[in-house]
Structures are given as structure tokens and as C-alpha cells.
Amino acid sequence: EVQLLESGxxxxxxxxxxxxxxxxxxxTFSTTVMGWVRQAPGKGLEWxxxxxxSGGSFYYADSVKGRFTISRDxxxxxxxxxxxxxxxxxxxxxxxxxxxxxxxxxxxxxxxVSS
Amino acid sequence: xxxxxxxxxxxxxxVGDRVIITCRASQDVRGDLGWFQQKPGKAPERLxxxxxxxxxxxxxxxxxxxxxxxxxxxxxxxxxxxxxxxxCLQHNxxxxxxGQGTKLEI
Numbered sequence: 001e002v003q004l005l006e007s008g009x010x011x012x013x014x015x016x017x018x019x020x021x022x023x024x025x026x027x028t029f030s031t032t033v034m035g036w037v038r039q040a041p042g043k044g045l046e047w048x049x050x051x052x053x054s055g056g057s058f059y060y061a062d063s064v065k066g067r068f069t070i071s072r073d074x075x076x077x078x079x080x081x082x083x084x085x086x087x088x089x090x091x092x093x094x095x096x097x098x099x100x101x102x103x104x105x106x107x108x109x110x111x112x113v114s115s
Numbered sequence: 116x117x118x119x120x121x122x123x124x125x126x127x128x129x130v131g132d133r134v135i136i137t138c139r140a141s142q143d144v145r146g147d148l149g150w151f152q153q154k155p156g157k158a159p160e161r162l163x164x165x166x167x168x169x170x171x172x173x174x175x176x177x178x179x180x181x182x183x184x185x186x187x188x189x190x191x192x193x194x195x196x197x198x199x200x201x202x203c204l205q206h207n208x209x210x211x212x213x214g215q216g217t218k219l220e221i
Contacts, residue, residue, distance in 0.1 A: 035211075044202065044213060044214075044215050044216045045151075045153075045159065045202055045204075045213040045216070046213065047210055047211040047212065047213065050209065050211070059209040059210065060210075061210050062210070095158055095159075099206070099211075101149060101161070101164045101165070101206070102149060102151070102159075102161060102164075102204060102206065103161050103164070103170070105158040105159055105160075106158065107158055108158060
């Protein structure tokens with residue numbers, strides 16, 4: 001069964017950092033483009049970042065560029081999102097996605113940025 | 116960046132109604148257009164990919180059409196479980212962009 005399981009969310013103060021993880025199973029992780037999509041409370045979906053299977057290319061939304069870093073460990077079938085300089089507007093549920101058409105989504109991990 | 120303009124933002128309908136949701140892209144997205152359904156407290160689920168291909172397990176009352184910059188999601192006969200929020204997504208060119216969403220209400 002194809003599965004994505006996010007972890008690492010929590011409450012952090014403005015300016016703080018957090019690292020999200022996404023454990024993947026049931027497919028060939030190392031050849032799959034993976035990404036993160038977020039949803040602020042009561043709002044729509046916003047693409048955040050993507051990374052190619054090899055990890056050699058990555059892309060970011062302007063809203064997170066320079067603050068967030070996407071990476072992956074293909075030996076562990078795990079995707080990461082390092083989030084630095086967090087702002088209140090980064091508060092959201094963060095979903096991990098299998099980006100070959102966005103067929104598979106995780107259940108999400110909540111990030112709350114508040115003092 | 117490619118902007119996705121989705122309409123309407125909300126829609127009141129009844130069981131049995133035919134519903135059409137539209138997405139307009141600011142540039143040609145080729146066939147890289149999908150539709151997603153999201154229910155409260157749940158992750159989005161893909162309904163349609165590549166403009167018109169029905170996701171396995173999705174009822175045939177859902178259909179997608181369009182090309183270039185104009186796309187539609189049609190629900191032929193609304194069922195109680197269809198009341199949810201719907202999003203389009205283009206993934207032809209980064210940044211991937213979602214429509215603003217359509218909340219389908221009774």
C-alpha cells in the first residue's frame with residue numbers, strides 16, 4: 001500500500017525553526033518527485049516546494065524561498081522540509097505529496113507559529 | 116507564474132443537481148490539470164487527472180474537460196457525499212498553482 005506519513009509539526013515562536021519529515025512506503029521513492037503543500041486554517045491549498053527523485057533539482061514558492069529547504073534521503077525513503085525564520089503566516093497544515101499527478105497525500109502535520 | 120482562477124467560490128445545490136465548476140489558467144497548462152475534493156478534516160483526494168482521466172474508484176458522475184486555459188469539472192447528479200470543497204491544480208510549470216477552491220453546499 002502506498003503511504004506517506006508526516007511528522008515534526010508543533011508550536012514554535014516567530015523566528016524559530018522546525019523540521020518536517022515524511023516517511024514514504026509502497027512505491028519506488030528514489031525515482032519520484034516529491035513535494036509539500038500547505039493549508040492555513042480555513043484557507044485553500046498552497047504549493048510550497050518540490051524536489052526531484054535524485055534530489056538534484058528543487059523548487060520553492062516565493063513565500064518560502066530563502067527560509068525553507070527541501071531535501072530527501074533516498075536510503076531512508078524520507079522527505080524533509082527544514083523551515084527557518086518562521087512567521088505567523090506559515091501557520092498551516094503541511095501535507096507531503098507524491099507529485100506524479102498528486103495522487104497520494106499524507107494526513108498532514110500541523111505547524112503553529114505563535115508567541 | 117501561472118494563475119488559476121476558479122469559479123464559483125461557493126455554490127448552493129441540491130441532491131440530484133448537475134454542477135459545473137470552472138478553472139481558467141493565465142497560460143496554457145497543456146494537459147497538466149487535475150481536480151481534487153477535500154472534506155473537512157481530511158487530506159485532498161484526486162478526482163481527475165490529465166484534464167479528463169477519472170481516478171480509479173471515483174464515481175462516473177464526475178467528469179473533467181477542457182484544454183489550454185479553460186477547464187471544467189462536472190458532477191452530473193449530486194449525491195449527499197459530494198458536498199465538499201473542490202480545487203483545480205496546474206502542475207505544468209513551477210510554481211504549481213491551485214485554484215482558490217469551490218465550496219459546494221446544500
